[in-house]
Amino acid sequence: MSQYEVTFAGFGGQGIMTAGQLLAYTGMNAGKQVAWIPSYGPEMRGGTAYCTVVVSDERIGSPIINRPQGICVFNRPSLDKFGPRVKPGGLLIINSSLVDATSDRDDIQVLEIPANDIAQKAGSGKATNMVVLGAFVGATGIVEFDKLKETLTEKMGRKKDLLQINYKALDEGYELGRKAKEEKVKG
Amino acid sequence: MAKILMKGNEAIGEAAVRAGGLHYFAYPITPQSEVGEYLVKRLPEVGGVFVQAESEVAVGNMLFGAAASGKRVFTTSSSPGISLMQEAISYIAGAHLPAVFINIVRGGPGLGGILPAQSDYFQATKGGGHGDYRLLVLAPSTVQEAVDLVMLAFDLAHKYLNPVMVLGDGMIGQMMEAVEFPESIKETDDPMTMDWPATGCEGRDPRIIKSLYLDPQALEKNSFALADKYKKMKEEEVRYELYKVKDDCQVLLISYGTMARICQTVIDEMEEEGVSVGLLRPITLFPFPENEIREQAWKENIRAVLSVEMSTGQMVEDVDKAVQGRKPVEFYGRTGGIVPSPEEVKDYILKILGKK
Numbered sequence: 001m002s003q004y005e006v007t008f009a010g011f012g013g014q015g016i017m018t019a020g021q022l023l024a025y026t027g028m029n030a031g032k033q034v035a036w037i038p039s040y041g042p043e044m045r046g047g048t049a050y051c052t053v054v055v056s057d058e059r060i061g062s063p064i065i066n067r068p069q070g071i072c073v074f075n076r077p078s079l080d081k082f083g084p085r086v087k088p089g090g091l092l093i094i095n096s097s098l099v100d101a102t103s104d105r106d107d108i109q110v111l112e113i114p115a116n117d118i119a120q121k122a123g124s125g126k127a128t129n130m131v132v133l134g135a136f137v138g139a140t141g142i143v144e145f146d147k148l149k150e151t152l153t154e155k156m157g158r159k160k161d162l163l164q165i166n167y168k169a170l171d172e173g174y175e176l177g178r179k180a181k182e183e184k185v186k187g
Numbered sequence: 188m189a190k191i192l193m194k195g196n197e198a199i200g201e202a203a204v205r206a207g208g209l210h211y212f213a214y215p216i217t218p219q220s221e222v223g224e225y226l227v228k229r230l231p232e233v234g235g236v237f238v239q240a241e242s243e244v245a246v247g248n249m250l251f252g253a254a255a256s257g258k259r260v261f262t263t264s265s266s267p268g269i270s271l272m273q274e275a276i277s278y279i280a281g282a283h284l285p286a287v288f289i290n291i292v293r294g295g296p297g298l299g300g301i302l303p304a305q306s307d308y309f310q311a312t313k314g315g316g317h318g319d320y321r322l323l324v325l326a327p328s329t330v331q332e333a334v335d336l337v338m339l340a341f342d343l344a345h346k347y348l349n350p351v352m353v354l355g356d357g358m359i360g361q362m363m364e365a366v367e368f369p370e371s372i373k374e375t376d377d378p379m380t381m382d383w384p385a386t387g388c389e390g391r392d393p394r395i396i397k398s399l400y401l402d403p404q405a406l407e408k409n410s411f412a413l414a415d416k417y418k419k420m421k422e423e424e425v426r427y428e429l430y431k432v433k434d435d436c437q438v439l440l441i442s443y444g445t446m447a448r449i450c451q452t453v454i455d456e457m458e459e460e461g462v463s464v465g466l467l468r469p470i471t472l473f474p475f476p477e478n479e480i481r482e483q484a485w486k487e488n489i490r491a492v493l494s495v496e497m498s499t500g501q502m503v504e505d506v507d508k509a510v511q512g513r514k515p516v517e518f519y520g521r522t523g524g525i526v527p528s529p530e531e532v533k534d535y536i537l538k539i540l541g542k543k
Binding site for chain 2 (some may be wrong): 024025028031034035036037038040059060061062063064066104
């Protein structure tokens with residue numbers, strides 16, 4: 001990998017920005033070049049939110065990424081807006097708890113994950129973003145999973161009870177992502 | 188110090204603190220309000236002060252007064268706010284005072300929009316205020332460079348006793364990247380040891396800090412003294428970076444700030460497709476790397492020079508002047524908050540080369 005770009009997209013409040021930041025922090029801790037670019041503009045509470053993370057071995061050029069290799073959509077409007085933009089050969093993760101549709105593209109890998117349901121079972125629906133992030137890291141291996149958990153501990157170390165829920169959410173997501181990757185390799 | 192991940196606006200605030208800029212006057216405006224949010228907590232920790240003024244007009248005049256004390260003073264704002272400060276900027280320059288203005292540019296004119304733009308190039312480099320003055324203008328293209336240039340801005344403002352502007356854009360302000368700071372806050376010179384600030388005139392003659400000279404001889408003398416400083420800046424402060432400028436380059440791109448990063452991607456992608464393009468990225472917009480652009484542009488292999496900007500064409504006038512008509516100077520730009528994609532810049536380059 002020389003450079004990987006991923007967009008997280010959903011409603012404001014779904015932890016989109018946090019998921020992206022955690023990935024960027026992890027990349028930085030692993031010695032990579034990283035950039036985290038938020039959507040910013042006239043936004044409203046409850047409106048759409050998205051951010052793009054670039055993880056690279058080299059100096060990062062354009063921070064504007066129109067066709068990222070990976071896109072994680074947390075809600076239906078994000079699927080409609082971003083689904084078509086995944087780079088051919090890339091990965092689309094759909095939060096199937098809230099999105100009742102899928103992508104008909106056959107030139108990308110599509111992974112549907114009931115992230116809200118998994119997060120609920122792990123202890124809090126608020127950890128939905130961690131389920132998706134875990135699945136993304138499992139399916140792509142962009143950063144080491146252990147490094148991701150280390151970074152989460154570093155960022156949330158003081159909130160012990162929440163940390164356990166987030167660990168669990170990450171683990172569950174990671175397993176689904178890893179399995180999908182293995183299946184893809186097997187073809 | 189280890190690298191930390193920081194939003195451009197917050198990193199700019201911390202950079203100012205590390206440079207000893209402990210006197211901050213500002214009025215909030217998107218897309219740079221996070222600088223104030225950061226500094227309102229940070230400055231009291233280090234004995235600094237943040238005054239939120241009632242308007243940008245007041246900010247400019249507070250800076251004028253504070254700068255006269257010899258301390259390191261600064262403000263951050265965005266385009267419409269910087270416009271309101273122009274009168275004070277002219278006075279500060281006329282009075283030979285050091286102050287740092289950080290402009291996180293948004294689309295204009297008027298209230299415009301809140302998305303990134305480079306449409307304040309003329310205002311920054313040619314003087315938005317009245318009179319024979321210039322700002323030294325620094326243009327970062329990454330969050331780390333924003334940190335480095337903000338710190339440099341204070342040193343240069345005090346070296347030349349002239350206002351210095353850091354010209355960023357909304358993208359630099361909003362983006363998060365890994366940054367490194369110096370370990371500690373810079374020890375700055377004590378104004379009591381300087382020969383110009385207003386420090387109380389006990390035991391010495393009063394110093395007069397002003398920009399009003401009713402005697403034309405005296406006003407001309409002051410203006411030529413300013414001109415001498417700008418000449419020295421041209422000799423000593425030109426900064427730029429070359430990216431993949433090689434002997435087989437057909438097109439030389441000139442681009443700064445966020446736009447230059449997009450050009451970097453364009454160059455990398457075109458290299459893979461077998462088209463050699465190079466970039467000269469001005470880091471100082473004034474003084475402008477005029478001689479350096481001419482030297483590169485005049486090379487035999489260069490077929491055209493292309494100024495790529497997030498404006499309808501401003502820096503291109505300086506590029507044109509540098510190239511002196513020896514090579515075609517082209518322009519490509521988007522504005523109003525639209526950042527050109529690598530694809531559209533690539534298409535334009537191919538068009539210049541007659542390949543599309």
